[in-house]
Amino acid sequence: xxxxxxxxxxxxxxxxxxxxxxxxxxxxxxxxxxxxxxxxxxxxxxxxxxxxxxxxxxxxxxxxxxxxxxxxxxxxxxxxxxxxxxxxxxxxxxxxxxxxxxxxxxxxxxxxxxxxxxxxxxxxxxxxxxxxxxxxxxxxxxxxxxxxxxxxxxxxxxxxxxxxxxxxxxxxxxxxxxxxxxxxxxxxxxxxxxxxxxxxxxxxxxxxxxxxxxxxxxxxxxxxxxxxxxxxxxxxxxxxxxxxxxxxxxxxxxxxxxxxxxxxxxxxxxxxxxxxxxxxxxxxxxxxxxxxxxxxxxxxxxxxxxxxxxxxxxxxxxxxxxxxxxxxxxxxxxxxxxxxxxxxxxxxxxxxxxxxxxxxxxxxxxxxxxxxxxxxxxxxxxxxxxxxxxxxxxxxxxxxxxxxxxxxxxxxxxxxxxxxxxxxxxxxxxxxxxxxxxxxxxxxxxxxxxxxxxxxxxxxxxxxxxxxxxxxxxxxxxxxxx
Numbered sequence: 272x273x274x275x276x277x278x279x280x281x282x283x284x285x286x287x288x289x290x291x292x293x294x295x296x297x298x299x300x301x302x303x304x305x306x307x308x309x310x311x312x313x314x315x316x317x318x319x320x321x322x323x324x325x326x327x328x329x330x331x332x333x334x335x336x337x338x339x340x341x342x343x344x345x346x347x348x349x350x351x352x353x354x355x356x357x358x359x360x361x362x363x364x365x366x367x368x369x370x371x372x373x374x375x376x377x378x379x380x381x382x383x384x385x386x387x388x389x390x391x392x393x394x395x396x397x398x399x400x401x402x403x404x405x406x407x408x409x410x411x412x413x414x415x416x417x418x419x420x421x422x423x424x425x426x427x428x429x430x431x432x433x434x435x436x437x438x439x440x441x442x443x444x445x446x447x448x449x450x451x452x453x454x455x456x457x458x459x460x461x462x463x464x465x466x467x468x469x470x471x472x473x474x475x476x477x478x479x480x481x482x483x484x485x486x487x488x489x490x491x492x493x494x495x496x497x498x499x500x501x502x503x504x505x506x507x508x509x510x511x512x513x514x515x516x517x518x519x520x521x522x523x524x525x526x527x528x529x530x531x532x533x534x535x536x537x538x539x540x541x542x543x544x545x546x547x548x549x550x551x552x553x554x555x556x557x558x559x560x561x562x563x564x565x566x567x568x569x570x571x572x573x574x575x576x577x578x579x580x581x582x583x584x585x586x587x588x589x590x591x592x593x594x595x596x597x598x599x600x601x602x603x604x605x606x607x608x609x610x611x612x613x614x615x616x617x618x619x620x621x622x623x624x625x626x627x628x629x630x631x632x633x634x635x636x637x638x639x640x641x642x643x644x645x646x647x648x649x650x651x652x653x654x655x656x657x658x659x660x661x662x663x664x665x666x667x668x669x670x671x672x673x674x675x676x677x678x679x680x681x682x683x684x685x686x687x688x689x690x691x692x693x694x695x696x697x698x699x700x701x702x703x704x705x706x707x708x709x710x711x712x713x714x715x716x717x718x719x720x721x722x723x724x725x726x727x728x729x730x731x732x733x734x735x736x737x738x739x740x741x742x743x744x745x746x747x748x749x750x751x752x753x
Contacts, residue, residue: 379431381423381486395423398483407480411469415484418467422485432497432509438481439494440464441501463498524583531580532591535571541598542612553597562600563589610638645743652741653699663737664699667725667744669716692716694724698732705732 377384381395397419400408408415425431441461465481466473482488500509541555557566567585575582583591592598614635618628649666656662674688690711697704707724714720734740 376426379423379428380426395419395486397486398488400483401477401480403477403479405477407476408484410474410476411467411484414469418484419486428512429509432493432512435485435494436497436501436509438466438468439497439501440466461501463501524587525581528581528583529587529591531575531578532571532583532588533595535566535574536592536596536598538574539566554599555597556599559600563592566592608638608642611635614638649699649743656700656741661737662700662739662741663734664741665696665743666699667694667696667742669694669721675710692720694721696725696728 371387374384374386378392383394384392386392397415411418422431422434425434441463444459444462447459463478465476465478467476467481467484468474476484478494479488482491482494487493497509539557541557564585567588571588572582582588614631617623617631618635623631649664652662652664656664670693673691673693675691676688691708692711693706693708694716695704695706705728707728709720
């Protein structure tokens with residue numbers, strides 16, 4: 272059973288280039304047909320533990336928030352604070368922190384903001400009282416400021432419209448006057464009465480006072496639009512705001528072209544991490560020698576030509592790749608499992624029958640449960656060793672063979688390179704890692720060499736005081752078949 276090698280990761284960081292590496296010298300696995308000492312075994316497991324940094328240095332497309340977070344010192348309508356989000360393929364800023372979105376939030380809260388022309392728009396203010404005979408402002412009992420703040424604290428255009436809609440009541444018109452135009456009769460069918468709720472009761476206001484108390488004295492059109500919806504459509508609630516959501520976009524990329532990019536990305540072989548599938552459930556990996564530009568220029572364009580499809584631009588392909596998929600080009604932080612990959616390929620095979628797919632899913636579930644059980648077993652043994660003090664728990668594994676020197680220029684690129692082997696031993700109790708390296712001209716990497724290194728390790732790090740030795744390793748014949 273394969274186990275993660277936590278401290279081997281640190282040492283291997285020095286031997287691999289980034290995901291855009293052009294070199295083909297790095298083998299995919301320690302048990303590879305490229306390795307001259309490799310002997311295929313039915314029980315051998317393809318595994319290689321390699322590392323990646325926490326960030327993605329090749330992710331040059333990641334967006335960054337350039338503006339400082341919004342803050343508000345006013346008593347009404349505070350702006351939300353930014354929250355840390357989990358890292359993704361494209362580290363784009365949260366939508367609410369873009370310039371346009373910030374201005375939209377400020378506008379809906381009644382704060383001052385800059386419009387699309389860069390002109391500063393002043394904050395909303397309580398309007399002057401009406402001059403009608405009903406003296407509407409006096410009816411409010413000095414509660415007009417509370418109504419004003421409550422309205423703008425909603426901070427959402429649609430919610431504010433729903434509130435305004437609920438404060439308006441349509442009644443049949445009581446009278447109409449003849450017009451001096453060709454159309455002698457007024458086309459108005461209803462009249463609108465305006466109310467605000469105070470102490471659980473509706474207080475009727477005139478239109479001017481209603482607009483003033485909500486800070487809409489300069490936005491009469493907003494009420495007129497609601498009036499038209501109420502009179503023409505007769506709906507109970509207003510429809511959602513659809514400004515800027517029209518479909519009249521002549522330069523928009525056709526949907527079938529976008530689908531061709533998605534189909535190509537779906538057709539690329541991908542790998543999942545065996546040991547970190549819980550931490551990265553949706554993360555998959557592509558060959559680390561590729562990048563988005565290579566996929567587009569070397570594969571996608573030819574792929575579309577073969578199928579007589581119209582390809583999208585590289586920018587659109589990159590946006591789809593980074594926003595709709597969680598794909599990495601680096602080798603995963605923990606290696607993939609041959610059994611997992613094989614079973615997943617069988618499950619996704621379109622020619623497989625329902626019974627075969629069901630059987631393979633059961634096998635995959637059992638395989639993953641066994642792996643998790645072994646992980647838990649290692650944790651329990653380690654915790655017991657820390658408490659008892661008389662148990663020595665280690666894990667060890669061979670790193671994939673390292674070609675030396677790692678040169679890609681001149682005649683050296685075409686010459687055979689010497690292989691260097693590295694055996695990592697991890698002390699699970701202390702958390703200390705030990706690396707033992709040797710070139711191929713000194714020794715091979717069979718069972719004798721592995722046993723010699725373990726003997727050397729036990730001599731240099733005395734375990735005489737321990738009564739019990741527990742060793743975990745993977746299923747490679749040279750490591751544990753001796």
